[in-house]
Amino acid sequence: MELFTNQRVLDMIKDMSAEEKLLCVHGQLWDPYRANQAGFVRGNERLGIPDLFIADGEQGVNISFETTVFPSKVSLGSTFDRECAFLYGQAMGREAKATGIHLLLTPRVNIARDPVSLKGTSNGGNYQTYGEDPVLNGELGAQEARGIQDKKQALANLKQMFASSTGAAQGAGNCIIDEQTIHELYMRPYELVMRAGVASAMTNYNQVNGTWTYDYGHMMKDLARGEWGFQGFIFDDWYCLYDPNAIRHGATLEMPGEDYYDEGSEHSTFGKRLLAAIEDPEQSVTMEDLDHAVYYYLDTLDRFGMLDEAQRIPGSLDPATKERSIEVCRKLAEKGAVLLKNEDNILPLAFEGKKIALIGPGAANQAMPTFKESPYGFDDRRTGLYPLLRERYGGSISFAVGDDLDGAVVPSECLKPALNSGEHGLERYVGRFTYETLSNGDLEDYPRGGEAVLDAVVNFDEDHPLPALARDQRRGFFKETPKEYYMWHGYLCPKETGMHRLSLQSKFPGREAFDRNGVENGDLSISTSGNLYIRKAGKGGCLERIGLGTRISANGVANPFSEVVPCADGWNNAGGAVYLEAGKEYEIYFNHTCIYLEPLSVRLAWTTPSMYERAMEEAERAAADADAAIVFAWHQSVNDKLALEENQDELIRRVARANPNTVVVLNNGDPVEMPWHSEVKAILEMWFSGQEGSRATLAVLEGKVNPAGRLSVTFPRKLEDLAARDPEHPERYAPSGRISEKDAVHPNTAHFTEGLLNGYRWFDETGKEPLYPFGYGLSYTSFEYGPAQAVWRGGGLEVSCDIRNSGTRDGDEAAQCYLGRPERVPEGVQSVPKMLVDFRRVFIPAGETRRVTFNIEARYFQYYDADSRSYQVFTGGREVLVGASSTDIRSRVAVDVAEENVSENQNRRSEGDE
Numbered sequence: 074m075e076l077f078t079n080q081r082v083l084d085m086i087k088d089m090s091a092e093e094k095l096l097c098v099h100g101q102l103w104d105p106y107r108a109n110q111a112g113f114v115r116g117n118e119r120l121g122i123p124d125l126f127i128a129d130g131e132q133g134v135n136i137s138f139e140t141t142v143f144p145s146k147v148s149l150g151s152t153f154d155r156e157c158a159f160l161y162g163q164a165m166g167r168e169a170k171a172t173g174i175h176l177l178l179t180p181r182v183n184i185a186r187d188p189v190s191l192k193g194t195s196n197g198g199n200y201q202t203y204g205e206d207p208v209l210n211g212e213l214g215a216q217e218a219r220g221i222q223d224k225k226q227a228l229a230n231l232k233q234m235f236a237s238s239t240g241a242a243q244g245a246g247n248c249i250i251d252e253q254t255i256h257e258l259y260m261r262p263y264e265l266v267m268r269a270g271v272a273s274a275m276t277n278y279n280q281v282n283g284t285w286t287y288d289y290g291h292m293m294k295d296l297a298r299g300e301w302g303f304q305g306f307i308f309d310d311w312y313c314l315y316d317p318n319a320i321r322h323g324a325t326l327e328m329p330g331e332d333y334y335d336e337g338s339e340h341s342t343f344g345k346r347l348l349a350a351i352e353d354p355e356q357s358v359t360m361e362d363l364d365h366a367v368y369y370y371l372d373t374l375d376r377f378g379m380l381d382e383a384q385r386i387p388g389s390l391d392p393a394t395k396e397r398s399i400e401v402c403r404k405l406a407e408k409g410a411v412l413l414k415n416e417d418n419i420l421p422l423a424f425e426g427k428k429i430a431l432i433g434p435g436a437a438n439q440a441m442p443t444f445k446e447s448p449y450g451f452d453d454r455r456t457g458l459y460p461l462l463r464e465r466y467g468g469s470i471s472f473a474v475g476d477d478l479d480g481a482v483v484p485s486e487c488l489k490p491a492l493n494s495g496e497h498g499l500e501r502y503v504g505r506f507t508y509e510t511l512s513n514g515d516l517e518d519y520p521r522g523g524e525a526v527l528d529a530v531v532n533f534d535e536d537h538p539l540p541a542l543a544r545d546q547r548r549g550f551f552k553e554t555p556k557e558y559y560m561w562h563g564y565l566c567p568k569e570t571g572m573h574r575l576s577l578q579s580k581f582p583g584r585e586a587f588d589r590n591g592v593e594n595g596d597l598s599i600s601t602s603g604n605l606y607i608r609k610a611g612k613g614g615c616l617e618r619i620g621l622g623t624r625i626s627a628n629g630v631a632n633p634f635s636e637v638v639p640c641a642d643g644w645n646n647a648g649g650a651v652y653l654e655a656g657k658e659y660e661i662y663f664n665h666t667c668i669y670l671e672p673l674s675v676r677l678a679w680t681t682p683s684m685y686e687r688a689m690e691e692a693e694r695a696a697a698d699a700d701a702a703i704v705f706a707w708h709q710s711v712n713d714k715l716a717l718e719e720n721q722d723e724l725i726r727r728v729a730r731a732n733p734n735t736v737v738v739l740n741n742g743d744p745v746e747m748p749w750h751s752e753v754k755a756i757l758e759m760w761f762s763g764q765e766g767s768r769a770t771l772a773v774l775e776g777k778v779n780p781a782g783r784l785s786v787t788f789p790r791k792l793e794d795l796a797a798r799d800p801e802h803p804e805r806y807a808p809s810g811r812i813s814e815k816d817a818v819h820p821n822t823a824h825f826t827e828g829l830l831n832g833y834r835w836f837d838e839t840g841k842e843p844l845y846p847f848g849y850g851l852s853y854t855s856f857e858y859g860p861a862q863a864v865w866r867g868g869g870l871e872v873s874c875d876i877r878n879s880g881t882r883d884g885d886e887a888a889q890c891y892l893g894r895p896e897r898v899p900e901g902v903q904s905v906p907k908m909l910v911d912f913r914r915v916f917i918p919a920g921e922t923r924r925v926t927f928n929i930e931a932r933y934f935q936y937y938d939a940d941s942r943s944y945q946v947f948t949g950g951r952e953v954l955v956g957a958s959s960t961d962i963r964s965r966v967a968v969d970v971a972e973e974n975v976s977e978n979q980n981r982r983s984e985g986d987e
Contacts, residue, residue, distance in 0.1 A: 075294075075298050075299075075365070076304065077365070077368055079368070079371075079372045079375060081375060081380075082368055082371045082372050082375055083368070085120055085122075085371060086364050086367055086368060086371070088120065089120070089367070091348055091360075091363075093117055093119075093120070094363055094364070094367050095341075095343065095344055095345075095347065095348070096114070096115050096116075096117060096122075097114070097117075097122070097326075097366070097367040097370045097371060098320065098325060098326055098327065098343040098347070098363065098366045098367060098370070099114075099326065099327040099328075099330035099331070099341040099342075099343040099344050100112045100113055100114040100115075100125075100127070100308070100326065100327065100328045100329045100330045101113045101114070101115060101329055101330050101331045102329040102330075102331070104124065104126065104387075106173075106386060106387050108126060108136050108137060108138075108173070108174075108387030108388075110126050110127055110128040110129075110135070110136045110174060110387065111127050111128050111129045111135070111178055111311075111329075111446070112127040112311070112328050112329040113125065113126055113127065113329070114127070114326070114370075116384075121380060122371065122374070122380065123175075123374070123379060123380070123382075123384050123385065124384060124385075125175045125176065125374070125379075126173060126174045126175050126176070126385060126387055127174070127175065127176045127177075127178065127230075127328070128169065128172075128174045128176070128177055128178065129177075129178050129179075129446035129447065130165055130169070130177030130178050130179035130221075130230075130447075131145075131146070131178075131179060131181070131201050131446045131447040132144070132145055132146070132442070132447035132448065132761075132763060133165060133168065133447055133448040133450070133763075134165060134168045134169050134172055134174055134177065134448060135446055135447055135448045136172060136174065136387060136448075137584065137587060138172060138387070138388065138389045138390065138584070139389065139390065139448070139450075139451050139452070139584065140168055140172060140390050140448045140450075141164070141168060141390075141395065141398040141399070141402055141448070141450060141451065141763075141764060142402075142441070142447060142448045142449055142450035142763050142764045143161060143164065143165065143398075143401075143402050143405060143763045144402070144405050144406045144409050144760060144761065144762045144763040144766070145200045145201070145442060145742055145760050145761040145762070145763075146179075146180070146181065146200065146201050146202055146203050147185075147199065147200045147201075147202070147203065147204060147742055147743075147760055147785060147786065148405070148406065148409035148759075148760035148761065148762055148763075148782075149161055149203060149213065149217075149405065149409060150202070150203030150204040150209060150210070150213060150409075150785030150786075151204075151409045151410075151411050151758075151760065151782040151783055151784060151785045151850075152405070152408040152409050152782060152887075152914065153209070153782070153783045153785070153848075153887035153889070153912045153914050154408060154887070154914040155212060155213065155216045156216075156914075157404075157405055157408050157409075158212075158213040158214075158215075158216035158217045158220065159216040159217070159219055159220040159223075160220060160401055160404075160405065161217055161220060161401070161405055162179075162180070162216065162217035162218060162219065162220025162221040162222075162223070162229065163220035163221070163223050163226075163401075164220075164397070164398050164401040164402070165177060165179070165220070165221055165227075166220060166221035166222065166223060166226035166227040166229075167226055167394055167397065167398070168390060168394055168398060169221070169226060169227035170226040170227055170385070171390055171391055171394045172387060172388060172389065172390050173385040173386045173387035173388055174227060174385070174387065175227060175228060175379060175385060176227060176228040176229075176230055176272070176273065177221055177227055177228070177229060177230060178230045178232060178275065178446070179217065179221070179229065179230065179232070180203075180213070180214035180217040180218055180229065180231060180232075180266065181201050181202045181214075181232050181233060182202060182203065182210040182211060182214040182231065182232075182262035182263060182266060183202045183210075183232075183233060183235070183236075183237060183262075183277075184202075184205060184206075184207060184210065184236075184258060184259055184262070184831060184832075185199040185202055185204055185205040185786050185832070186205070186796075186797050186825075186831055186832075187199075187795065187797040187798065187806065188715065188743040188744050188786070188792075188795070189711075189712055189713055189714060189715065189743065189792065199710065199742060199743050199786065200442060200710045200741075200742020200743060200760070200761060201446075201742075203785055204784075204785025204786050204832075204847075205785065205786050205787065205831060205832030205833070205847065206785070206832065206833075206847065206908075206909050207257070207258055207259075207261035207262045207265075208261070208262075208265075208908075208909050208910060208911070208912075208933075209785060209909060209912065210262040211261055211262035211263070211264065211265030211266055212265060212912075214231065214262055214265065214266040215265050215266045215268070215269035215271075216269075217229070218231065218266055218269055218270070218271040218272075219269060219270070222270070222271075222272060222377070225377045225378045225379075228272035228273055228305075228373065228377060228379075229271050229272055229273070230271070230272070230273045230274065230275055231263060231266045231267065231271045231273070231274040231275065232274065232275035232277075232310070233275050233276065233277040233278075233286075233310055234263055234274060234275065234276050234277055234286055234289070234292060234293070235259050235260060235263060235277060235281065235286060235289075235292065236248045236250055236255065236259040236277075236279070236281055236825075237277050237278070237279045246279050246280070246807050246808075246821040246822065246823055247279065247280040247281075247282075247283060247807075247821065247822040247823070248279055248280065248281050248282070248822075248823055248825060249282055249822060249823065249824040249825060250281060250282065250825040251825075251828060251903075251939070252937060252939040252942075253828070253829070253902070253903055253936065253937045253938075253939055254825060254828045254829050254903070255281070256937035257829060257936065257937055258829055258831060260292060260296070263292075263297075264296070264301050267297055267301040267302065267303040268301050268302060270302075271303070271305065272305045272306075272373050272376075272377065273305045273306050273307065273308070273373065274293075274297070274303070274305065274306075274307045274308075275307070275308055275309070275310055276289070276293075276307065276308070276309050276310060276313070276323070276324055277310055277313075278310050278313050285313070285315070285316075285319075287309040287313060287314045287315075287319050287323050287324040288316060288318075288319040288322075288323045288324075289323060290321075290322030290323055293307055293322060293323050293324075294322040294323070304369070304372065304373070304376075305369060305373045306325045306326050306366070306369040306370045306373055307323065307324050307325050307326065307369075308324050308325070308326035308327065308328045309324045309327060309328060310328075311328055311329055312329070314327045314328075314342050314343070315342060316342065317342055317343065317346050317347040317349075317350040317351075317356070317358055318350060318356060318357055318358045319342075320343060320347065320358060320362050320363065320366050321357065321358055321359075321362045325365070325366035325369050325370065326343070326366070326370060327341055327342050327343040327344075330343070330344065331344070343366075347363065351363065395451065399454065399765060402763050402764060402765040403765035403768055403769050403772075405763070406759070406762035406763055406765055406766050406768075406769035406770075407769045407772055407773060407778045408781070408782060408885075409759075409760060409762065409782045410757065410758070410759055410762075410769065410770075410773045410778070410780045410781075410782045411757075411758040411760075411780065411782040411783060411784055411849075411850040412755075412756075412757055412758075412773075412780040412782075412850060412851040412852065412853075413756040413757070413758055413845055413849075413850070413851065414750070414753070414754070414755050414756040414851070415754075415755045415851055415853075416754045416755065417754060418853075419701070419734060419736065419754040419755050420736065420755050420757070420773075420774060420776070420853070421773075421774060421775050421776025421853060422701060422736070422774050422775060422776075423775075424462065424465075424466055424469075424470075424775060425466070426469070427469065427700045427701065428469050428470075428471070428698065428699045428700050429462070429466075429469065429470050429471070429699055429700065429701055429702075429703065430471045430472075430473065430692075430695040430696050430698070430699035430701070430702040430703070430732070431458060431459045431462065431470065431471070431472045431473075431702075431703050431705070432472070432473050432474075432475045432692045432695065432696065432702055432703065432704045432705070432724070432728055433474070433475050433476055433704050433705035433706060433707075433721070433724070434474055434475075434476060434478050434638040434641075434705070434707075435457070435637070435638050435705030435706070435707050435738075435740055436457055436458055436459045436472060436703070436705040437457040437459045437460070437472060437474070437641065438455075438456075438457045438638050438639060438641075439455045439456060439457055439764065439766050439767050440637045440638055440705070440707045440740035440761065440766070441455070441634065441637060441761060442637070442710060442742055442761040449632065449633055449634070450763065450764030451764060454764040454765065455764050456767050456768075457767055458703075458705070458767045458770055458771055459472045461767060461768065461771055462771070471695050471698070471699065472695070473688070473691045473692040473694075473695040473696075474641075474688055474691070474692070475688055475689060475691070475692035475704070475724045475728070476685075476688065476719050476720055476721055476724050477574075477680045477684055477685060477687075477688035478574060478576070478636070478638060478640070478646055478648070478680065478719065479576075479578075479640045479641055479646065479678065479680070480574060480576065480678045480679045480680030480681070480684055481678055481679070481680075481684070482530055482531070482532045482676050482677065482678050483530065483531070483565070483575075483677050483678060483679050484530065485497040485498055485529040485530050486566075487565060487566045487567060487568065488529075488530070488563055488564070488565060488566070489563055489564040489566060489658070490525075490527055490562075490563045490564075491563070491564070492564060492610060492611075492658065496527060497529060498527045498528050498529040498530065498563070499527070499528050499531060499561045499562065499563035499661075499677075500525040500526070500527060500528075500561065500562050500563055501525060501526050501527075501528050501531075501559060501560070501561050502522035502523055502524065502525040502526070502559075502560055502562075503522055503523060503542065503557055503558070503559060503560070504520050504521065504522030504523070504557070504558055504560050504664075505556065505557050505558075515606070515615035515616060515617050515618050516606055516615055516616040516618070516662070517615050517616075518616070519560075519562055519606065519616060519662035520560065520664075522560055528561070530677070531561060531675065531676055531677035532676045532677070533673065533674055533675050533676065534674055534676070535580060535674045538672035538673050538674045538675075539559060539667075539672060539673040539674075539675070540672055541590075541667045541670050541671060541672050541673070542557040542558075542559070542666060542667045542670075542673075556666060557666065557667075558602070558664040558665065558666045559664065559665050559666070559667075559673060559675075560662070560663070560664045561661075561662065561663050561664075561677070562660075562661070562662045563660075563661060564610055564658045564659060564660055564661065565607070565653070565658070565659040565660075565661050566656075566657075566658055566659075567653040567654070567655055567657070567659070567681070568655050568681075569653075569655050569681050569682045569683060570653070570654045570655045570682070571652065571653070571681075571682035571685075572650050572651070572652055572653075572682060572685070572720070573650070573651055573652075573653045573679050573680060573681055573682065574648055574649070574650050574651075574679060574680040574685075574719065575605065575607065575619060575620065575648055575649065575651055575661075575677075575678075575679050576605070576620060576646050576647060576648025576649075576677075576678050576679065576680075577603050577604075577605045577620050577622065577647045577648065577663050577665065577675065577676075577677055577678075578640055578644045578645060578646050578647070578648075578675065578676050578677075578678055579603055579622075579644060579645050579647075579665055579668075579673065579674060579675040579676075580643075580644050580645070580674040580675075581633035581634070581643075581644075581645055581668060582668055582669050582671035583633075583669075586668075586669040586670070586671040587669045590669055590670040590671065592669050592670055602622045602664070602665050602666040602668065603620070603621075603622025603635065603645065603647045603663070603664070603665045603675075604618055604620060604621060604622045604647070604663060604664060605618065605619055605620030605622070605647060605648060605649075605661070605662075605663040606618050606619070606661065606662045606663065607619055607651060607659050607660065607661045607662075608659065608660050609657065609658075609659055609660070610657070610658040610659060610660050616660070616662055617651075619648065619649035619650075619651050620635075620647040620648040620649050620663070621635050621647060622635050622645075622647045622664075622665065633645065634646075635647045636648070636709070637707040637708070637709050637740065638707055644674075644676075648678075649718075650718070650719055650720075663677070685720055689720070689723070689724060689727055692724060692727070692728055692731075693727050693728065693730075693731040694731075696728045696731040696732040696735070697731040697732060699732060700734065701732065701734040701735070701736065702728050702729075702731070702732040702734065702735045702736070703735075703736045703737075703738060703774070704724065704725050704728050704735060704736070704737050704738070704753075705737075705738050705740065706721050706725065706737055706738070706739055706740070706741075706745075707721070707739075707740045707741065708739070708740070708741035708742070708743065708745045710741065710742030710743050710761075712743060714792070715743070715744060715745055715746045715789075715791070715792050716745070716746050717745055717746070722748055722749060725737060725749045725752075725753065726748075726749045726752060729749060729752040729753050730752075733754070734754055735752075735753045735754055736753065736754060736755040736756075736757065736774075737749075737753050737755070737756045737757070738757045738759055738770060738774075739756065739757065739758045739759060739760075740759055740760065740761060740762070740766070741758075741760065741761070742760065742761055743786070744786055744787070744788040744789060744844075745788070746790070746791065746844075747844060750844070757770070757773060757774070757780070758782070758784070759773075776853060776882075779852060779853045779854060779882050779883065779884035779885070780850065780851070780852060780853065781850065781852055781884055781885035781886065781887055781914065782850050782887070783848045783849060783850040783887045783889075783957075783958065784845055784846070784847055784848060784849045784850060784958075785847070786832065786847065787832050787833050787836060787843045787845070787846060787847045787959075788843055788844040788845040788846075789836075789841075789843050789844060790842070790843065790844045794836075794841050794843070795835065796827035796830055796831060796835040797823075797827070797831075799827075802826055802827070804823070804824040804826060805823055805824060805825065805826055805827060806823055807821040807822055807823035808821060828903050829903045829904075829905050830905060832847055833846060833847035833848070833959040833960075834905040834906065834907070834908065837905070837906035837907060837959070838905070838906055846958050846959050846960040846961075847909075847958065847959040848887075848889050848909075848956075848957070848958035848959045848960075848961075849957075849958040849959075849960070849961070850887065850957075850958070852880075852882075852884050852885075852886070853880070853882050853884065854878055854879075854880030854881065854882040854883070854884040854919060855878075855879045855880040856876055856877065856878055856879060856880075856884075856886045856917070856957070857876070857877045857879045857963075858874055858875070858876055858888075858955060858956070858957075858963035858964045859874055859875035859876070859877070859922075859964065860874070860964055860966070861873065861874045861953060861955045861964040861965065861966040862874070862966065863953055863966045863968050865968075865974045867976070868931050868974075868975060868976025869928055869929055869930045869931050869975070869976070870928075870929040870934075870953070870968060870974075871926060871927070871928055871929075872890055872911075872926070872927040872928075872929060872953050872955065872966065873924055873925065873926045873927075874888070874924070874925055874927075874955045874964055875922050875923070875924050875925075876888060876915065876917060876922065876923055876924075876925055877917070877920075877921070877922040878917040878918060878919050878920060878921055878922075879920075880919060881919050882919055883916070883917070883918045883919050884916070884917065884919075885914055885915065885916050885917070886914070886915055886917060886957070887912065887913075887914045887957075888912065888913050888914075888915065888925050888927075888955065888956075888957070889909060889911075889912045889955070889956055889957070889958065889959070890909070890910055890911040890912065890913075890927035890929065890953065890954070890955050891907040891908060891909055891910065891953070891954040891955075891956070891959065891962070892907065892908050892910045892929060892933055892934075892951065892952075892953060892954075893906070893907050893951055893952035893953070893954055894906050894907070894951075895947035895948075895949060895950075895951050895970070896949035896950035896951060897947065897948060897949040898947070899945075902936055902938070903936070904936070904947070907954060907959065908933070909959070910927070910929045910930070910933045911927040911928055911929060912927075913925050913926075913927060927955070929953070931975045931976050932944070934946055934947055934951075934970050934974075934975045935947065935975065946970065946971075946972050946975050947970060948970050948971055948972060949969065949970060950967060950968070950969055950970075951967070951968055951969075951970050952965055952966070952967050952968075953965065953966050953967075953968060
């Protein structure tokens, strides 16, 4: 129900001019404080409305100042722990307030449907959401939101509504989904978080059944405000709001609106275009609709005390808050660790007195997700496991890179400025191009520039950098304003045949350069810098992008790295693997701008097949000489495949042959294929675990922490095993497309014909065996489950079960409660073999027993009936299952469901604090 009862806000609205109202319904990209956060809503000093600062919050407060990078959301999902989600949000909200930010763009509760996406087409990835289940996502999202908003520290933002075809990815597309699936699967997590009192919400880039999500009135007006009790404001994802009439029943705030603080509202949909629509008798929008949108915005600020507090000013994080976050960050990373395999109980490892070989670039440097909307953490906290162990145990710890990502500078004799040229090197020139010209995909042709000079090699170190580029034309819409780039073009002439890694490596100048050069927001709005392209000489088609450079957001925040693991010297390493033949010529083009207006240090490097082999042999020798070998493997997210990049599969197999006691540690955001699964002793999934990840990894490996995380996404054996990629249903997949106001129906359309059968439900229904199931995870101890008991209480079902720690170590157990398929299913109604309805993580000392109680709420016994547009009860017999994963059911109890057992008002956990 829509309520407009805040008299203070109503009086403010009466006192506003039309232009003043517009300031409350459209934001701006850049602020006058150069904080470079995601967006900004201009205040009104006359009326006491503050400037409002908005920051991305995927893994922390993403601004130009150093802040903590927490574990990824999929790691948080794997804790199966509401308390962890609250602590996660609480710590981020605390940092937001300390750094002058009002609103964090999190939690993201999108359902992970497809683990891969086209690289460069999306900012988002499945690692930015909790997992594939609506109850897990909704419950954890509700707690994260409560944590952010604890003590009115900051506002949380629920995103991204809803149902994009690649799960959590942001890519545009049209998703065709039946109404039952929409309500029970894709809307469910948003319902749970809205009932928990989240302050704001965000729509997505996609369409649902041909309607842009920013205009999806049934969800945002009928359900969110009419049934779920949502009283906050809603805005679009950046630059995806096209119709002023949407303010009537959809988004109430446009982001980001204008680029600059001192601009008017000429270009905003909810600017002067909105006033013109209000005055147009042919359009339905009214001044009352504008007043309602202003009300939602100001009422939210008032409820959270932001109309009365002093103006927040973005700035650096204080030491005390930083220290508090360090402990939370490490604890969360430990809680999210999932032990996938532990043959012969090789883990935990006793490092004392043992020779241990650490292998892989991720052992020396903490692997981090990149090209995303999250901070990179504190430089003094990020470290690899190798330095930690070397300091503690000295020479008994060895390191071999194994997978040589750095390589060496490409020699001059392997470069040519033109075909049939007798010279060696590449042509360098300066070009001015727009955001769209240098997009993240492949290029049909490379951009031309002015006068060129010949670089014998591309190797400009810190002592001999390229001069900083010109600083002008900073004003104007960022996508249309040309920026200057250094560009290189020529031909690569390899001397070996096989897989090469080609990479453009550059030094990130750091925050000090930002301050020294007085960088303004608009100086950096260029999307990416450091893209690398290649194609065989004389071959038609596009230049293939094999290296994706440093991400520079529209707001000016530069992410320092574009790969999961940087170079050994800390430089960015934008590259990829490509098959080259000796004696052939390959056209190459790459570009780079001057980050933070600083001179550019850059080099073009490669790893040849012989270099790869030398690194592999070194790893084999190190493994053979050790008592145990630990291989650190990484997988970029977003990714276009489940296979590990580069030569990591081969590396793991060769190390395992050299040493039977091989452990693999995974740093990734999505499921990965493991062709070497049976050849190693142990596999530890650490995800992208934040700046404290190496310390958390060590605590698990040595047994100070007993792992208890559970997979929040199913790991398939191959991509085609997933419902969204089933070869018999090609209609289910569509690549993320470009956003276009002109598309009445988006041309990239995916039909979700699997319905409710997403994730583990699909595997249950088809009988396919996953590599690892949803909810799976091992422990250093063991647990026994007693019989389950069920009783109807308060409109829902209460299920209890005794769990005994039958092992010798204290530990947590993440117990899961599922509801089986109804005995009676009406014709035309979908049902699933089993569905998660509750979960409890409980600490149980060795030898002791704890009673675990689950609450199955009324909504989970119901189905959405599209004909009556209402929820109906599945009556009759139904089985309740309690277990350690979706496939490891330890206890069952049958119940009979009647209409009188199920009450609509039984929403206790989602609507109030526990």
